[in-house]
Amino acid sequence: MTAETAQRWGSALDEVVVYAQGAVCRRLARGTVPPDGRVRVTGLPRSLDPGSLRARVSGSGAVSVVEARLEVEAEPLDAADSDALRREVELRRDEWAAAQGRRDRQLGLIEEVGAVRPVPPARRREDPHRRTPVDAWLGLADFVDERLTSLHTRLAELEEALERAEHAFLVASDRLDRASTDAPPAQVRTTVSAVLTFGALVDPTPAGARAGAAAEPEGELEVEIEYAVPGAVWAPAYRLTHRRGEDSGRLVLRASVAQRTGEDWTGVRIALATADLRRRTDLPRLRSMRIGRRQPSPAPSGWREPPAGLADLFAGYDAAGTRPDGVEAPMARAMAKGRGEPVLVGSAGPPAGHGESADHDGFAGYGAPPPPPLAGGPAPAASFGPGGGARQRGGMMPAAPAAMVPTASGRPMAPRSAAPAAPGSAVPPPTPPTGPPRPSGDELDYPALVLSGPEEQGGRRGRLFPDVPYDPVAAEYRRRAEAVAALPLPGHAVPPRVSAGSFDHRFDAIARTDIPSDGAWHTVTVGEIPVDLRTEYLCVPSVEQTVYGTLVLSHSTGQALLAGPVEVVVGDDFLLTAALPTLAPGGVCRVGLGPAEGIGVTRRTTVHESTSGLRNSTTVLDHRVHVELANRLAGPVTVEVRERVPVTSDADVRIEERADWSAPRDDTGTEHHTPGTRVWRVDLPAGGATALDGGYEIRIPSAKALAGGNRRS
Known part of the structure; x- marks a missing residue:
């Protein structure tokens, strides 16, 4: 019994695990095992890795798969159904070229008519000078003007038709570029099948074990076919929704997935992993270090005499x-x-x-x-x-x-x-x-x-010899599939292998999804993560007199959040798209929301210079800082005002602070404050205002000066 006469089982794609690059697909096939035990499972993609084929029987202890190998078949296609998009592109290209040719010929006619000029006849030496009638000049000018008017009118129509033809050609080309690679690109369809050979196991019952009888399968069997394919990438994305005044929100984990594996993922369960599908799995070999005479290396354990x-x-x-x-x-x-x-x-x-x-x-x-x-x-x-x-x-x-x-x-x-x-x-x-x-x-x-x-x-x-035949068609399919790794990432997106660091994570989608094999980004909803939120307002008036709103986000789940873009929705209004950093399980981070126009801030500073000490030996620079805050929002807010105090490494220079500010505390674990940073935290009611006063003195010996001069601000 040959593979060509083996019974055929159809298969359906059930689950896909997308890694940092590449994916592992799992197909399900169901049928009754024939007497010879050989089955051909169809529907596999052309770009799969031949060494990644795995097959197993699910839910049956009587039959197992003893052999699985790949075979490629070719069959002609109906000319009316195949390559329709490519023929449309060629038709639109011909129409565009014809319209461009008509426009060029019209431009040539306009150039010829515009070059019409009156040319007097050649005059012999003995002939007297003749006058040219003015009516002839005017008649020729009227003819040229009338002819050019009609030609330019026709030129406008031809240019409009050329623009329509070019637009139709570009649309058809874009549709061809974005078309799914699941469709055959030529008049011959090549299909990959897995030829499986089933073998019966020993009957697990005590009587069957004693008799050594083989258990026979009952009814239909379900077979799982697993294989790896290149040409699939993904990047995490988020959508954060919360309402003003609430301390909780909804963080929806989404993913941007692009694949060009040669098969459409229709109604599949999808999972996303940060691991490298092509990572090494073999252990490094540690060779012994010997002192003494050189010894021949031992023969490998896998070698045997014929x-x-x-x-x-x-x-x-x-x-x-x-x-x-x-x-x-x-x-x-x-x-x-x-x-x-x-x-x-x-x-x-x-x-x-x-x-x-x-x-x-x-x-x-x-x-x-x-x-x-x-x-x-x-x-x-x-x-x-x-x-x-x-x-x-x-x-x-x-x-x-x-x-x-x-x-x-x-x-x-x-x-x-x-x-x-x-x-x-x-x-x-x-x-x-x-x-x-x-x-x-x-x-x-x-x-x-x-x-x-x-x-x-x-x-x-x-005898055994390594024999790995080269398939140029499959190599071309894999080359086209791997080109999807060069796609530009969406805004604020980070490759998962980069943001995951030294740890690997897996995210399982909550519902089945459809992703065509077109090499374009598609958004997939993975799941929802409950988060705790609080709104804080920050301002650094010494740099910019603007108050910025931030969201302090924390979650207590065991799932890590990778870096990626997050769409912030406040109430029912979309606010902005920000960058979310990598967040470990139980971590805290801050997401910026942009300027808060409802809160005003004003800063004024004064500097007074004096001397003190015996014989005025110390220069005193007294800096005063005055900050005013006004809340014009409908609810109370908490504003953190950040100031700075000079720092010195000279023991003779002293800095004395005179304010109720304090050193910042990093609650999120992701912020790094520069030395000398001081903060005020102020609670403002709706429509309230407050003023903050602070300052510091710089005491410098008169014989010394700061680098670049005594700073006055």
Whole structure:
């Protein structure tokens, strides 16, 4: 039973977890397992990561998935339904070009008519001067003026038609750029399917366990298909709603999500995570430090000697004879096509140079030690690893010349006949390294190793080799999907990987949502977080005589809030969009609301200079600060007035404060005050006013002066 005849199950996208870059999707498929246990689940996107496919049976202890692999299918599309947006763009482009051509021809006619001038006939030397009739000049001028008037009227109509055609072309182009990539871009639709193989588990009942019987599935099974896709990004956003005079509010967590994964997310449960989907999961290897003589590094634990008599395993296959050319050649062409190689028509196998030589000889197979150099002959052309061939970009290099014949153990022996190399024709290759084999990470990546079948000749048959075929179509899909990471972020937005710091958070949306695969930002409501609010007003009259309103926000939930834009709504009126900093669970932050026009502030200062002490040895600079506040709002307010006092590191310079202000306290844990900051906190009733007086004295020895002179303000 082949995969083409396997039973097909449709699948529906159920859940998506969007990470800092990329997403993990989970599809659900339901059906009855056929007798052969093989099912093809359709509906997977073309841009998925092949190594991320996972499948499991949910809610059944009798059947499990024993194999899951990807296969790509292609089918033609109806020309009437496919590529409609692209054809519309081409039609609008042609209309725009035609309108532009008509406008240019009209401009040419206007230029020709405007260049019409009276030209007198050539006069011979013996002819007397003739007078030009004025009526002829005026008639020509009237003709030109009348003709230009009609041409300019037509030009205005053509320019208006050109603007409409250009607008229609730009709209069609924008629709094509924003169109979902779920639709096929060509006349052929390529679909990705997961071919699953089910296996029955042992009956968990005591009687079945004693008998060793396999439990049979009852009814339909539900299978979960999980895979990772690139081309999905998100950024947090918020909406804060509160009413004046209340100490609580509603903070709605939202997210701006953009995806171009090649499939529309319709009615899916969505979750947002700050983790890196491509982060490393392997532990670093700590190598031992040895003192003494140099010791060879031990062989990797994953390396094993090849089994003895492996070549005899295919003796019956070889005795049965080779396949006809009409059967083997298409197979070779299909294999080479999957690897992206050129194929010669009528060849009986893959072309030489990609993982094997022209005669498929010279391979020692995975796990075999490197072959020794030939006696009296040139060394092998490349360094040999445990896979029997040297690694190069795109596959394995041939391990030995084509004239070498492998023995039963897989080692090449001396060639039957070899012509001596011409002098200076080639540089002798280096001698292969000796010692234990050192397989690379590709040879030890067991999920990526492929077992060579009996069609492979020479030393490759029955052995494991890394074989990762390159799919240019899938690579182009993934390249287009990853381009969504270059989208400009919304205002005040911060990438979640940056704002999360060293911690990872996950946010689950409360409802299902729809996000098309168009590469544009879409807003998703995640949930609501209760917060405590209090309104405070701040002013720094020494810098600007304006009072600013702020909201002190705190929450007692265990969910962290990432940095992002927050839309502030007071009552039913939208106020502004501000930047919310990263807020840890239980943290407090301050959000600015802009100037408060209903509160006035005025500041006046006076400076008096005098001397004191014996023989006037001390200069006294007396600074007086007078601040007036007026509340013109309908309710009481609390205003924090910030002033500054000079600071000094000189022991001879003294600063004496004369005010009831105090040093600021950082209640939110996010503000950093400069040295010398002082604050007043004043409660003003509705329509009330107050005055604040403060000051300080600077006492400087007369023999000293401040840097830049004694400051008077």
